[in-house]
Amino acid sequence: MSDAYHSQLVNDGGTTYERFAMAVVAGAFAAFVLAAGTLFGWVSLGGHVGNVPVANVVAVGVLALGAGTGTLGVLSRWGGVRTTPDRSPGLGVGIVQTGLWLVTAGLIASHTLGLGGVGWLVAVPVGVFVGYLTIGTREDVGATLPAAAFICLVGAVLVTGLITPAWTWEPEAFDATIPGTIVIPLLTMLSGLLAGWAGASASERFGTRGRQNGAFLLIALVVLLVLSVLVFLLVFVFERGIAVVLENLTVGAGTVLLLLGTALVLLVKFGNVRPATSDSTDKIAAFVNLAGAIVIALVGSVLAYTIGVNRAISGYAVTIEPITAIGAIPGLVVGIVLVGVLRQSDATWVPATEAGRRVSQGLRLGTGLLAGALFLEVVTWSELAVAGVAIVPTLAIAVGVIAVGLLLVNRVASLSDTLTSPTWLPPLSRTATVALWAFLGLCLHVAITGYPVVLGPVGILASGSVDWPFVMNPSQGLGIQKGVMPAMLGTIWIVLGAVAFAVPLAVGAAVYLTEYAEDSAFTRAVDVATNGLWSTPSIVFGLFGLAFLVPRFGGNPSIFAAQLVLGFMLLPLVLITSREAMKSVPDEYRDASAALGVSKWDTIRSVVIPAAMPGVITGVILGVGRIAGETAPLLLVLNGPNFPNSAPGVISGFTVDFGLQPPFVHVSNPALLERASALPYQLYAIITAGVGAEESFGWGTTLVLLGVVLAFFAMGIASRRYFRRKLHQ
Amino acid sequence: MTESSMNTTTADRTESDGATSSTETTTGESDERTNAAWREYSFAGDPVLSVADLNVWYDDDHALKDISIDIPEKSVTALIGPSGCGKSTFLRCLNRMNDRIKSCRVEGSVAFNGQDIYADGTNLVELRKRIGMVFQHPNPFPKSIRDNVAYAPRKHGDLDRGLVPRLLGREETEKENELVERCLRDAALWSEVEGRLDDNALGLSGGQQQRLCIARCLAVDPEIILMDEPASALDPIATAKIEDLIEDLAEEYTVVIVTHNMQQAARISDQTAVFLTGGELVEYGDTDQVFENPRSQRVEDYITGKFG
């Protein structure tokens, strides 16, 4: 008695029976994965393992699985293994078995035995009989034996070669040819599901816990299938596009090291899970992280070696040059990411002593001056120099050196036991942030002026650290140079414009509908209309843009018209999600704010919108995914050359004139009113051109498009995370 | 301050008086045990709040019946009564928070410093600045502790953050630090949150959140503070601190507090109003008198625990 009690509370490692059940589950899992791999084309049924054809291995495996499943039931019922089955496996299992056997018997009778439609009549009693047996027996028998019989049948059919990869089935009912290469994996998958479910419930000795275990396994397998479809799609595009995209890519080793270093920092910052204390999925994540860190370290040491022996390495169309200096643009990107990371750990530093206050002021003065100088450079878009000495680099290097010096002092002081760090010393996070800002300033300076800042081997280069022909160049005629730069910039500008146009409007409308308008027929009508607008086909928007917008803005298809049209498409989704997000902000917040004598508008601005922000961003993320890949309306309202030889000069196209008449400032941007190209538009052109040799170009464009969308997606996720943290942490 | 923002017209007064006088007779008949004399309480000086013939309905549910009560300045008034008798409803009438409930209809008048707050053209934002409220359920904003306390003063322009500090983003002026510390100290929360003012307020315990709400209310520096069971989620020590705070506040502010704790009401309040089921004000008077020598039998039963 006490022993039974004990075994229920404590999992004592499992009996042989449980281990056997787990083995069946593992086999089922393997069969499922193998079958999925066959469907996706990763495993070929026609191949060989050693000398044995894969098809035969699968056949024997399925047969073994069936035998194993049957054994589980027999052992539980008659083998003296102590289990806790219910009296019946339940109606659900019965119905599944009825259906399964009805179809099986029907197919055999009508096709194999050639009885035609009559065969199905024969099959009905078989199905009902199996279902009745299933329900009528004890759970351990009902849940295993019918399934085992089915799996064994499949195994037998495969082993005897009744169904081979070369076999085809042409049902009379509909016009299709179903080859054995599809039927075999599907049957294997079904067998895997059945055996896995039975084995999982046997491993918990049937009963409630057993059924729960079985359900978990089924769900896990289905989720796995869905995920692998997604991964399959990505890998498929990646495989075909990557060679074109990376062609002739040349990178400086210093830049790559910088990027790898950032990746390592992010990995350590966000991925440090202790394998010892975490549970299953976290444990896997921990090991994946560890593997990532090791890979980064290995690649890093290879790069260091390249720099050391001063030799370029190349492979897979990519060359890494032994340049230690880093590029300005990668430096900017890395700097911004790291500042973001640091902000999260940067506590406010209120210096306690007078000296500390002076240090704090000094640091702030340095960064302030730097920011001012940079601002001037951005405005004039040229270098700021006094008596031949460039101001920004001098300032930035001075501030950076001081900050790094303070950082080192702090580090040394905290490492040794005897030294105590002086009270005026800023905390690590503060000095690191200042140093980063100096670095960012320097990068920005180089990017603006185009003059590199190099001291000996280290420094920041304006160009030459990264040369990526496919992404950085326009196409120059067939076969000479493939490039997507104009189309990529076109897509980026259009999406940014659409977001800038749609988000404020949608959020404003959501605020009005949720906070000001009474819940009425009007608001409900608006809700219905917005939902309808979101489901409107995009070509309708495109036609509207062509007929209405284009004549009003320059008379020809243009970037601006495309921005507006895609903005219109984005509006309803952002409106719907913003409205839902605002509705779900608790009224308590509004009450609290009102009771403090804060006006409604201030409440909306400082309480409701921040709390709704994650929801708004979710809408933008979903919407951007859709509009970035939109082709049909662009055919109508963008309609530029398929392969333009220059990118739209949206930034440099801005002209600002000042006048004495209102509105005093006149801003115009002719570049926005020109035709252009976009990635999906270019992709469509490549594919419909029908030139076989350009197929790889198409895949490359697709991959870049996917990259751009994923980049937008990542930005969205990052900003949503930022707002969530502000709300909850 | 801005008296002109809360103007009232005699026409409104007479209109609302006229509306309630018709219902007076019916409610008077319904309970002959309620004696008008039991609610008489005379004190020196003008009342800061003067409620006359207040009736409140939620749709058809008559939640408060003919409440008339004068609340003296710079004192603590306790509202006690069984659950559901309308104490919170009454409290919400005093700063018109009931306007935010759609189904709620209020008749009668509430005069604040002699001006009817239910008159047309009352500036609700200004009114609620001067009559602050602490809710029955703690409701801090999902912001940092500091931002919660400094929220309203910032909005009212009492704390000018300045352009440069705002650009740098992380600078709090001395004034703000002082205000935050003073309010948190007053609300007996400072020692617990001193080191983590930038943490999110939702990470505090229920009782801490309630004290944060008190601090947030104090930061506005209202003239009247309405508190709806501010100590219901607090341990005895924090409760004692809040009670001390309320007694201190009464030197400068007028406090109206709802409580279910008889001892608490007896300890801290100067006068006590007893509401009983059905939404009537049965007895109002000096706290000592109400607790030691209640004039109504039902109130005596309620106070001694014979009747809920």
Ligand SMILES: Nc1ncnc2c1ncn2[C@@H]1O[C@H](COP(=O)(O)OP(=O)(O)OP(=O)(O)O)[C@@H](O)[C@H]1O
């Ligand atoms: N928002 C509302 N809508 C409809 N009826 C309400 C609403 N708020 C309160 N009521 C009703 O008004 C009556 C008084 O409620 P009130 O919240 O004022 O009671 P209370 O005295 O504060 O009780 P407690 O001590 O439990 O807080 C109750 O009958 C309640 O059902």
Ligand SMILES: [Mg+2]
């Ligand atoms: Mg209440």
